[in-house]
Amino acid sequence: MRTVVLAGGVGGGRFARAVVESVPPADVTVVGNVGDDLEVLGLHVSPDLDSVLYALAGLNDEERGWGRADETWNALGTVGALGGETWFQLGDRDIGLHLVRTQALRAGRPLSEVTTRLTCALGLETAILPATDDLLRTWIDTPAGTFSLEEWFVARGHRDEVDAVRFEGAEAARPAPGVLEAIEAAELLLFAPSNPFVSIGPILAVAEIRAALERRRVPAVAVSPLIGGRAVKGPADAMLSRLAGGTSPAHVAGCYSGLIDTLVVDEADADAVAGLGVQPVVARTLMRDEDARRRLMESVLEAAGAFA
Ligand code: GDP
Numbered sequence: 001m002r003t004v005v006l007a008g009g010v011g012g013g014r015f016a017r018a019v020v021e022s023v024p025p026a027d028v029t030v031v032g033n034v035g036d037d038l039e040v041l042g043l044h045v046s047p048d049l050d051s052v053l054y055a056l057a058g059l060n061d062e063e064r065g066w067g068r069a070d071e072t073w074n075a076l077g078t079v080g081a082l083g084g085e086t087w088f089q090l091g092d093r094d095i096g097l098h099l100v101r102t103q104a105l106r107a108g109r110p111l112s113e114v115t116t117r118l119t120c121a122l123g124l125e126t127a128i129l130p131a132t133d134d135l136l137r138t139w140i141d142t143p144a145g146t147f148s149l150e151e152w153f154v155a156r157g158h159r160d161e162v163d164a165v166r167f168e169g170a171e172a173a174r175p176a177p178g179v180l181e182a183i184e185a186a187e188l189l190l191f192a193p194s195n196p197f198v199s200i201g202p203i204l205a206v207a208e209i210r211a212a213l214e215r216r217r218v219p220a221v222a223v224s225p226l227i228g229g230r231a232v233k234g235p236a237d238a239m240l241s242r243l244a245g246g247t248s249p250a251h252v253a254g255c256y257s258g259l260i261d262t263l264v265v266d267e268a269d270a271d272a273v274a275g276l277g278v279q280p281v282v283a284r285t286l287m288r289d290e291d292a293r294r295r296l297m298e299s300v301l302e303a304a305g306a307f308a
């Protein structure tokens with residue numbers, strides 16, 4: 001079943017892994033967020049694309065939740081000792097990937113091509129595509145000022161309340177090659193349990209991607225990132241409260257109005273699915289191990305089948 005997954009970083013990577021464990025990996029295309037991309041120490045870092053890449057290649061660090069397993073920190077330690085900036089943590093192995101990507105981008109190659117090279121080099125059959133090759137950057141307006149996504153998230157610990165989320169470059173951004181083709185050829189469209197505002201939001205901010213999703217003729221299923229109204233990790237719950245007015249399944253579904261047919265919510269939110277506006281499916285959504293991922297995907301595929 002040809003499947004497209006819209007994904008952010010950690011929740012996106014976990015879910016993408018669940019998908020390729022249940023659907024032939026070569027049939028899956030992940031469309032990833034680039035709104036968090038940033039330059040660190042002269043290197044182009046794509047935090048969300050890399051989280052998906054590492055998760056699918058089995059290279060991710062499960063405990064830390066980001067970056068690579070078996071990581072060492074010699075380069076960053078040296079940077080710190082020399083008085084360089086260390087607020088954004090990059091491990092040695094991770095830096096190796098950023099070096100390859102940065103060199104290719106400087107040579108004029110588009111991010112989509114570079115990402116394909118990386119996925120092929122890691123032996124993945126699943127395509128990972130940036131939503132766009134064009135500049136698209138997420139800015140967070142807070143009472144303390146405006147920050148880039150990672151500055152707000154990492155350097156400031158996402159403690160500042162969010163007044164607004166803005167996507168620089170969104171008006172001009174075109175979908176990366178292959179994105180629209182994958183959406184149009186898909187038999188199933190999935191929204192990972194990623195942050196709706198800062199992970200899926202930047203993807204949907206590319207007008208042609210949103211339009212392609214709006215005119216879909218196949219089931220579109222989102223998995224809620226909330227369990228019992230709380231994010232598993234990160235600011236999704238706080239952002240939903242402040243920007244959408246609440247943390248119920250209906251508030252999550254409201255972020256994807258017109259774009260999804262089904263919302264998979266956790267058992268802990270089962271009593272709050274009335275008036276959802278889309279088909280609710282109740283499942284256990286915490287992807288703690290392979291068994292949990294398989295059971296979640298059974299619910300997702302069943303929901304899609306029921307709708308098709
Ligand atoms: P980021 O870009 O690294 O911040 O990651 P994402 O936006 O892709 O994912 C963050 C979201 O994933 C958070 O809101 C979490 O609540 C959600 N999340 C992480 N793991 C799980 C899980 O196992 N199940 C569900 N339902 N949500 C999860």
Ligand code: CA
Nearest residue numbers: 008009036048
């Ligand atoms: Ca992210």
